[in-house]
Amino acid sequence: MLCDECGRNEAVIHIVQAGPNGRTEHNLCEECASHYSDLILPYSGRNKDMSMNDFLKGVFSAEEPQKIEQEAPNDEPDALVCPNCGMSYEDFQHTGKIGCSVCYQTFRRELFPLLRRIHGASSHRGKIPHRSGSALERKQHIARLREELKRTIEQEEYERAAELRDEIRALELKEQEGGGADGTV
Amino acid sequence: MGLSDLIRESTLPWLSGAGEYGDVVLGSRIRLARNFQRIPFPGRADLNQLATTRLMVERILPGIAKTLGTSFIVADMEKLPKLSRSVLVEKQYISAKFTKNPQHRVAFVSNDERMSILVNEEDHLRIQCMAPGLALEDSYELASRFDDLVEEKLDIAFDEKMGYLTSCPTNLGTGLRASVILHLPGLVFTKNIQNIVNISPQLGLAIRPIYGDAKESFGNIFLLSNQLTLGFSEAELIANLKTAAKEIVSHERQARKALSLYMKERLEDEVYRSYGTLRYARLLSEREALSLLSKVRLGVDLRMMETPTAKDFGRMLVRMGDSYLRNLAENENLSKNEIERLRAQKVREILLEKAPRPQSEPIEDI
Ligand SMILES: [Zn+2]
Numbered sequence: 001m002l003c004d005e006c007g008r009n010e011a012v013i014h015i016v017q018a019g020p021n022g023r024t025e026h027n028l029c030e031e032c033a034s035h036y037s038d039l040i041l042p043y044s045g046r047n048k049d050m051s052m053n054d055f056l057k058g059v060f061s062a063e064e065p066q067k068i069e070q071e072a073p074n075d076e077p078d079a080l081v082c083p084n085c086g087m088s089y090e091d092f093q094h095t096g097k098i099g100c101s102v103c104y105q106t107f108r109r110e111l112f113p114l115l116r117r118i119h120g121a122s123s124h125r126g127k128i129p130h131r132s133g134s135a136l137e138r139k140q141h142i143a144r145l146r147e148e149l150k151r152t153i154e155q156e157e158y159e160r161a162a163e164l165r166d167e168i169r170a171l172e173l174k175e176q177e178g179g180g181a182d183g184t185v
Numbered sequence: 186m187g188l189s190d191l192i193r194e195s196t197l198p199w200l201s202g203a204g205e206y207g208d209v210v211l212g213s214r215i216r217l218a219r220n221f222q223r224i225p226f227p228g229r230a231d232l233n234q235l236a237t238t239r240l241m242v243e244r245i246l247p248g249i250a251k252t253l254g255t256s257f258i259v260a261d262m263e264k265l266p267k268l269s270r271s272v273l274v275e276k277q278y279i280s281a282k283f284t285k286n287p288q289h290r291v292a293f294v295s296n297d298e299r300m301s302i303l304v305n306e307e308d309h310l311r312i313q314c315m316a317p318g319l320a321l322e323d324s325y326e327l328a329s330r331f332d333d334l335v336e337e338k339l340d341i342a343f344d345e346k347m348g349y350l351t352s353c354p355t356n357l358g359t360g361l362r363a364s365v366i367l368h369l370p371g372l373v374f375t376k377n378i379q380n381i382v383n384i385s386p387q388l389g390l391a392i393r394p395i396y397g398d399a400k401e402s403f404g405n406i407f408l409l410s411n412q413l414t415l416g417f418s419e420a421e422l423i424a425n426l427k428t429a430a431k432e433i434v435s436h437e438r439q440a441r442k443a444l445s446l447y448m449k450e451r452l453e454d455e456v457y458r459s460y461g462t463l464r465y466a467r468l469l470s471e472r473e474a475l476s477l478l479s480k481v482r483l484g485v486d487l488r489m490m491e492t493p494t495a496k497d498f499g500r501m502l503v504r505m506g507d508s509y510l511r512n513l514a515e516n517e518n519l520s521k522n523e524i525e526r527l528r529a530q531k532v533r534e535i536l537l538e539k540a541p542r543p544q545s546e547p548i549e550d551i
């Protein structure tokens with residue numbers, strides 16, 4: 001790669017700056033870089049960092065209570081109580097910690113908007129417990145294949161798309177035959 | 186290897202300096218959070234429920250150890266003296282939170298120290314795997330294997346839509362926290378570290394200094410981890426972290442190169458002065474020692490000097506810890522001055538092991 005500044009010599013120094021105006025990159029040769037002592041020392045520690053705690057505070061400070069109410073107009077989420085551990089939704093809002101696995105069922109509807117705010121998503125796409133999840137694993141597998149199918153069609157890779165369609169059909173057939181077909185329970 | 190060795194040793198396998206990208210990435214860590222169905226999470230459980238969880242894990246652990254071909258050292262927080270607990274926190278086998286309420290909090294550290302299983306931390310089970318250098322995939326595979334073996338015997342709290350259910354919704358989904366520990370003197374000295382800090386949240390990552398706080402840190406050692414856990418597969422989260430880590434490594438190397446090209450003399454001077462201070466100082470605060478050690482390591486990485494090796498760097502890091510030193514002296518109430526003296530001595534010992542000693546140098550008195 002040639003130097004951005006003089007365009008003649010090989011660039012040996014690569015500097016990325018993420019300033020208020022976005023990300024800029026400089027590739028400089030030794031000679032040009034030596035004129036840029038302030039590029040090598042470009043920042044004087046402006047404190048713009050966001051710690052995990054600030055991030056969490058932002059997430060939990062209930063800035064969208066009206067939205068939650070709109071989604072569940074007849075419920076009062078604060079009054080919800082988990083039948084297993086006795087935790088109320090209000091407790092959760094105070095501590096930011098869930099009480100038990102059953103709480104997740106109890107506060108399900110209230111939690112989804114929150115999850116979207118924290119993670120930008122509300123659907124698990126990762127590992128699934130094998131023992132309880134063989135049917136689930138298949139479902140997730142099918143969902144992934146469908147995504148890929150959509151992509152291949154968009155990119156006009158019809159041969160691959162046909163393969164994927166067959167694979168999906170076979171899996172769906174298995175699903176209709178009942179969960180334990182592959183030997184796991 | 187037993188519990189007392191685990192506490193006393195200063196050579197940690199995951200800080201051995203080996204592994205890929207070892208000039209910048211000191212180590213990698215994977216943590217999986219798992220809970221059992223119905224039993225309240227530790228923060229909400231009573232003593233009976235905490236004991237139940239503990240018993241459930243203790244029952245299946247021997248079988249898991251056998252399958253994995255390892256054995257586990259048991260660190261029972263209730264039985265362990267406070268000082269020993271702090272040493273384990275310093276060595277990152279357990280968290281500080283884990284020591285606060287010791288009842289039924291037990292850590293199981295595998296014999297090779299690659300795995301540390303915490304029972305009744307924030308979640309019922311925290312599976313941690315550590316390795317030197319950039320080695321996230323291997324560590325994840327091991328953690329996931331352990332998870333599989335637990336799941337064969339016990340009912341894990343899981344939801345189709347929300348994934349693995351955790352005490353804090355920020356861990357929901359995969360329950361995965363993948364981290365790398367980075368030594369970034371180049372980016373700190375060239376004042377580029379703030380760029381990395383600013384960009385990280387956009388990449389779904391968080392970076393924080395290990396020593397000191399966000400305002401003022403020392404030692405130039407940082408922890409980079411994934412911030413999101415839901416909506417991505419484990420492989421995607423790990424690949425994202427790995428890509429970012431590699432990019433930071435290349436920036437760090439560039440910065441070091443820039444420093445050694447344009448500030449060669451000053452840098453050399455700083456490196457050798459730091460070495461001299463570490464080698465001869467009689468009192469060292471943790472802060473000073475870490476800053477000096479970082480510069481010496483930079484000098485070694487830039488081949489200005491051959492020793493201390495990366496492995497010695499890891500050993501010195503451990504030996505600088507307040508709790509490590511207090512434990513070594515078997516005195517919880519060591520004065521500040523005594524700690525600083527002992528720290529200087531312990532650091533010096535390592536430098537003396539390998540330093541080529543010129544004829545004219547006076548003989549060490551300790
Ligand atoms: Zn140029």
Ligand SMILES: [Zn+2]
Binds near residue numbers: 087
């Ligand atoms: Zn509950």
